[in-house]
Amino acid sequence: MSFLERQFKITAVGSSVKTEILSGITTFVTMSYIIFVNPGILSKTGMDFNALVVATCASAALATFLMAFLANYPIGLAPGMGLNAFFAFSVVLGMQIDWRVALTAVFVEGVIFILLTLTRLREMVVNTIPKSLKIGISGGIGLFIAFIGLQGAGIVVKNDATLVSLGHLKGNLPALLALLGLLLMAVLHAYRVTGALLIGILAVTAAAVGLDLVPLPESFVSHPPSIAPIFGQLDFSMLGQPNFWIVVFTFFFVDFFDTVGTLVGVCNRSGLLDEKGNLPNARGALLADAIGTTAGALLGTSTVTSYVESASGIAQGGRTGLSALVTGVLFLVALFFTPIVGIVPPYATAPALILVGVYMIMGIRDLNFDEWTELVPALLGFILMPLSYSIAIGIEFAIVSYVLIKLLSGKSKDVSWLMAVLAVIFILKEALY
Numbered sequence: 349m350s351f352l353e354r355q356f357k358i359t360a361v362g363s364s365v366k367t368e369i370l371s372g373i374t375t376f377v378t379m380s381y382i383i384f385v386n387p388g389i390l391s392k393t394g395m396d397f398n399a400l401v402v403a404t405c406a407s408a409a410l411a412t413f414l415m416a417f418l419a420n421y422p423i424g425l426a427p428g429m430g431l432n433a434f435f436a437f438s439v440v441l442g443m444q445i446d447w448r449v450a451l452t453a454v455f456v457e458g459v460i461f462i463l464l465t466l467t468r469l470r471e472m473v474v475n476t477i478p479k480s481l482k483i484g485i486s487g488g489i490g491l492f493i494a495f496i497g498l499q500g501a502g503i504v505v506k507n508d509a510t511l512v513s514l515g516h517l518k519g520n521l522p523a524l525l526a527l528l529g530l531l532l533m534a535v536l537h538a539y540r541v542t543g544a545l546l547i548g549i550l551a552v553t554a555a556a557v558g559l560d561l562v563p564l565p566e567s568f569v570s571h572p573p574s575i576a577p578i579f580g581q582l583d584f585s586m587l588g589q590p591n592f593w594i595v596v597f598t599f600f601f602v603d604f605f606d607t608v609g610t611l612v613g614v615c616n617r618s619g620l621l622d623e624k625g626n627l628p629n630a631r632g633a634l635l636a637d638a639i640g641t642t643a644g645a646l647l648g649t650s651t652v653t654s655y656v657e658s659a660s661g662i663a664q665g666g667r668t669g670l671s672a673l674v675t676g677v678l679f680l681v682a683l684f685f686t687p688i689v690g691i692v693p694p695y696a697t698a699p700a701l702i703l704v705g706v707y708m709i710m711g712i713r714d715l716n717f718d719e720w721t722e723l724v725p726a727l728l729g730f731i732l733m734p735l736s737y738s739i740a741i742g743i744e745f746a747i748v749s750y751v752l753i754k755l756l757s758g759k760s761k762d763v764s765w766l767m768a769v770l771a772v773i774f775i776l777k778e779a780l781y
Contacts, residue, residue, distance in 0.1 A: 356420055356668040363667045371666025372674025374546045375424045378657040378697050382426045383682055384690060389432045393440040393447040398573035403648040405679045411640025411652045412676035416669030418632035422661055424675040425640050428653035435650040439595050448583035451645050455582055457599040458642030465634045475626040476766045481746050484726025486613035487712040488733035488742045489656050494705025495734040501526030501698035521561060522695040525552050530699035545660055545700040552696035565687030572683040578648025603651050607637050609739040610654040659704045721757050725750035744774045
């Protein structure tokens, strides 16, 4: 038996080395935008852009390796979108807190996460969520992913009157290429072609280059820049101030439930939950996330979290940590080939996200549509994730509504003590903040 088989149990889950490698590549390609987007956001604070590229890749690789070996899940991690914007625009620019102090808040949050994971509290939260909510969360993440893909393609755009509307398609080559890419991926997937999403992404990228929408770089290989300007730059001077702990709490709250939502949603759709609807290796997965966040702060980046884009690799058949290992290796390789990674436009990965969203929404069919007390909370979470642009908000409304509807319907026996506690925390959070 090979090392890969012993470590990742590939055959036992009905996968193959080839499938896992393709899955890992697909996940990386759909996540690779973070290599440039994260530095672009965090550099607004005065942090060095080039050093941030290194921190982004290094933290993503480390956390994804941990996911591969501690949990054996095909899930990639990287600095989280939304959390990096909160770090830059709300904390540093809005609250006028130095970016070094903000990194310290991320570091403290990560340490708290590690402690909570070792005490199994986070694992309890993951496994106490009812099956109906797990289905709703999974579908909500799918709808959220599809919405992000439609935005990235320019198919759905902002509208002041209706919030969103159809973008202008006539003569809009990026949007038209995204639609053609979506058609290609769907047809290839219908024919069960292995690597359909990856083929579509590469085809759209090649078309964009051919139409001069994306310029080829002068050099395909680059030397990684120095990480020194941001490495280990923690500042504990505000540890005794209330504002510091407000920042820590916000990072903590959003990361906690974003991660829970992503793990539950992605693993539910990929069949990685057990017969009771629990996450078998939840502790390892949560520990990978927590250590990744702590290490990421030391490296010089905002909160590291599990990525919903991992569903793109899972849609290609990835089921084990080998997929995550491949994704992590590619993040390290990307340090030397950032010009190549940079030519993949967002409208090339957008159709992959749309199809992944469709794949995850399919799980809604497993809901019991005859049980109102299960259906309404699940669908509230499903709808509010994309509309609030937050996985955490969707989970919040799903849990609170589940507890209240169950109690008011005389079905209190269905509500665990931990679900009740979470509902109270969410209600207080909305009331106080």
